[in-house]
Amino acid sequence: MDAVAAEEKGAPSLPGGDGFQVYRRRWLVLAAVCLLNCSNAMLWLSFAPVADKTSEYFDITLDMVNWLALVYLVISIPFGLVAIWMLDTFGLKCVVILCAWLNMAGSIVRVLSVINVLSLGSLNVVYLLVGQCLCAMAQPLIVFAPTKLAALWFPDHQRATANMIASMSNPLGILTTNILSPALVHEGKDIPLMLGVYTGPAILACVLASLGIRKKEPPTPPSASASQSNSQSVFAGVKMLLRNKSYLVLMVSIGGGIALFSCYSSLLEQILCVMGYSNSFAGLCGALYTVAGLTGAFLLGLYVDRTKKFIETTKTGFCLCALACTAFAVVSQFRNQTYLLAVISSCFGFFGFAIYPVTMELAVECSYPVGEGTSSGLIFVASQILGVIFMVVLQSLAVEMKNAPYSICTVAQGGSLDWSTSSLVFAGICSLLACFYVVAFHTSYRRIYAETTNACSINKTDDYITDGIQKGKDAD
Numbered sequence: 292m293d294a295v296a297a298e299e300k301g302a303p304s305l306p307g308g309d310g311f312q313v314y315r316r317r318w319l320v321l322a323a324v325c326l327l328n329c330s331n332a333m334l335w336l337s338f339a340p341v342a343d344k345t346s347e348y349f350d351i352t353l354d355m356v357n358w359l360a361l362v363y364l365v366i367s368i369p370f371g372l373v374a375i376w377m378l379d380t381f382g383l384k385c386v387v388i389l390c391a392w393l394n395m396a397g398s399i400v401r402v403l404s405v406i407n408v409l410s411l412g413s414l415n416v417v418y419l420l421v422g423q424c425l426c427a428m429a430q431p432l433i434v435f436a437p438t439k440l441a442a443l444w445f446p447d448h449q450r451a452t453a454n455m456i457a458s459m460s461n462p463l464g465i466l467t468t469n470i471l472s473p474a475l476v477h478e479g480k481d482i483p484l485m486l487g488v489y490t491g492p493a494i495l496a497c498v499l500a501s502l503g504i505r506k507k508e509p510p511t512p513p514s515a516s517a518s519q520s521n522s523q524s525v526f527a528g529v530k531m532l533l534r535n536k537s538y539l540v541l542m543v544s545i546g547g548g549i550a551l552f553s554c555y556s557s558l559l560e561q562i563l564c565v566m567g568y569s570n571s572f573a574g575l576c577g578a579l580y581t582v583a584g585l586t587g588a589f590l591l592g593l594y595v596d597r598t599k600k601f602i603e604t605t606k607t608g609f610c611l612c613a614l615a616c617t618a619f620a621v622v623s624q625f626r627n628q629t630y631l632l633a634v635i636s637s638c639f640g641f642f643g644f645a646i647y648p649v650t651m652e653l654a655v656e657c658s659y660p661v662g663e664g665t666s667s668g669l670i671f672v673a674s675q676i677l678g679v680i681f682m683v684v685l686q687s688l689a690v691e692m693k694n695a696p697y698s699i700c701t702v703a704q705g706g707s708l709d710w711s712t713s714s715l716v717f718a719g720i721c722s723l724l725a726c727f728y729v730v731a732f733h734t735s736y737r738r739i740y741a742e743t744t745n746a747c748s749i750n751k752t753d754d755y756i757t758d759g760i761q762k763g764k765d766a767d
Contacts, residue, residue, distance in 0.1 A: 312511045317444035321453060323500045324387060324440055325460035328433045330492040331394050332464025333471075334401070334426045335363050337489050339557050340472040340574045341482075343564065348479035349404075349416050353561070353708075357686065359423050360557045364550075364678040366427035371672040374431035376525045378664030382507030383439050390432035391500035397425030398493035405483035434461065434671050438651050438663040443508045447742060448596055451652050455592030458648040462581045462640075465556055469577030473570045528661035532669060537657045537734035544728035545650045546673030548609065551616070551721050552643060553678045554685060555580075562710040565698045566626050576636040583637040584644025591645045599739060601653040606729045608646035613718075613725040615639040620718035624711050659737035681720065685713040 338345045342356045378386045401422030404415040437457035445453040475485045532538050560573040591604055615638040622628050622635060651667050658666040689708040692698070698707035 312509075313446055314444070314509050317453075317509070319503050320383075320440060320444055321457060323391075323496070323503050324433065324436050324457050325463075326492065327387065327391055327394060327496040327500055328436075328457065328460040329464035329467070330398075330489075330496045331390075331426060331430055331433055332461045333468050333489050333492060334394065334398055334423075335430065336360055336465055336468045336556055337472055337485060340469050340560050340570060340577065341476040341485070342560055343570070344476050344479045345482060348482045349419070351416055354686065355416065357557060357682070359419055360553075361679065361682050362420060362423050363427040363430055364553065364675045364682070366424050367431050367675045368672055368679070370428050371431040371435075371668060371675060374435055375529075375665050375668035375672075377432070378435050378439055378668065379525050379528070379662035383436060383443060384504050384507035386432045387436060387500050387504055390429040390436075391497040393425050393429035393432070395493045395497040397422045397427075397429065398490040400425060402483075402486050402490055405486060431668065431671060435664050435668045437648070438655055438667045441652075442655065442663045447739075451596040451649065452592045454652055455588050455648040458651060459585050459588045459644070462584050462644050466578050466581035466585070469574040469581065473574040525662065525665055528658075528665040529669070531661055532658055532666065535658055537732060538654065538666070540728065540731045541650065541654055541657065541734075542670050542673050544609075544724045544732065545647075545654075546670050547677050547720065547724045548612070548643065549647070549671070549674035550676075550678035550681050551717065551724075553674070554681050554717065555639075557682065558685065558710070558713075561708065562623055562714060563632075565692065565707050565710065566623065567699055568629070568632075569699060572629060576632055579633055580636040580640035581644070582640070584640035587641040587645030588648055591649055595649050595652070599736065601649055601656060601736070602732070602734070605646045605650050605653060606732070608642045608649075609725040609728050612639060612643040612646070613722040615642060616721040617718040620714040623714055653734075656736040656738050657734035659741060681717075685710075685717060688713040688716060 338356055338359050342353060345351075345356050345359075346353050374386065377389075399422070401419055403409050404418035404422075409418075437454045440457055441450040441453040471488065472485060475481055475488060532542075556577065559577055560570055563573045563576070564570065587608075591608070595601060595604060615635055618635045619632070619639060622631050651670070654666045654670055655663050689710050689712075692707045692709045
């Protein structure tokens with residue numbers, strides 16, 4: 292559709308004069324997705340910064356506390372496949388509202404574990420596990436949403452920025468958790484207060500999503516490619532992705548990177564407390580890691596929206612992230628290195644988190660016209676599978692220390708654990724993934740190519756779609 296035709300139909304043109312209409316309601320939809328994503332992340336890792344106090348309060352092992360976070364990864368693997376199908380079949384509205392109710396229900400069930408009249412005694416942890424499972428079912432629904440939201444509601448010059456804002460609300464939730472959990476929980480008896488506080492954002496997010504999102508997509512598309520957002524069925528899209536070598540490389544490398552970030556967030560407090568670092572300092576490192584990541588993602592999102600240099604920025608960021616990861620593995624084994632650890636955590640977040648929303652956009656670019664939910668969803672499912680594997684391996688490599696004079700870990704069962712081998716393996720995996728991504732990943736930008744050559748238009752025929760796909764393949 293050209294600008295003249297758009298004006299004849301009464302549709303206001305974008306600043307670039309492309310004739311596609313955008314709506315102010317897109318910011319409300321973005322706000323609902325952001326709040327929900329943030330709340331879900333808070334519920335996911337609420338116990339990680341205070342793992343020792345949680346173990347003491349519920350009289351459970353540290354491994355069981357880790358499972359309160361690990362269950363997210365396990366549940367998200369099968370339910371992630373369902374979420375892919377739901378997002379590209381029923382649309383954004385249905386998925387986000389369902390996610391909001393699951394998230395709220397899970398947060399409320401967790402609170403039941405500290406209500407005396409409903410006490411199950413030593414089995415109170417069952418309430419926690421059930422609540423975490425409900426929240427885990429909500430996670431893929433909201434984590435898959437940013438690319439779909441950006442494609443359906445935002446013009447091409449705002450897509451990467453919108454995706455960045457929606458995606459980075461998840462680490463914002465992690466940031467909040469790393470600061471808030473240690474601040475709220477000074478002793479095991481403070482756990483009920485923490486559970487109650489984290490229920491509030493979940494309820495607010497549910498209300499905003501239920502009342503604020505009225506349509507699954509805008510009345511008219513904001514860009515040419517948005518009209519083809521659901522051009523492929525889920526199963527046909529998955530089949531195309533599994534034959535796309537560039538996408539498979541992206542799925543393994545970026546999925547592995549996301550899995551490592553999950554492990555880092557879950558195990559940070561346990562790694563540092565053995566060397567005498569307090570829970571508050573571990574929370575500060577997690578906060579710096581997230582704040583730096585949000586800053587990096589914001590700057591990178593603006594840069595990529597202007598330059599479209601997806602590949603160059605992600606490869607550079609991944610390599611620098613691997614270097615920061617290696618530095619953390621070494622320095623965390625020494626005492627009294629607070630300033631250096633804080634700087635390393637900031638660098639790890641700045642380079643690591645920054646590339647996440649860009650790689651989600653890159654997944655769409657290298658797999659177009661497969662649906663955005665499918666292309667981002669498979670990467671997330673892969674990250675969950677790898678996250679479970681990495682967590683199990685890293686925990687198995689941690690051995691009990693008979694003599695830990697500097698440890699401040701207060702675990703009800705079991706002694707302090709030596710995480711030095713696990714940390715080095717963690718750094719090795721990150722470096723290997725970065726090298727694999729740099730060497731093996733190459734692709735053309737199919738969606739941008741389709742838009743700039745008018746191969747994707749509002750009234751596209753089926754033959755024209757096939758021709759655009761073939762041109763993208765030839766460009767590879």
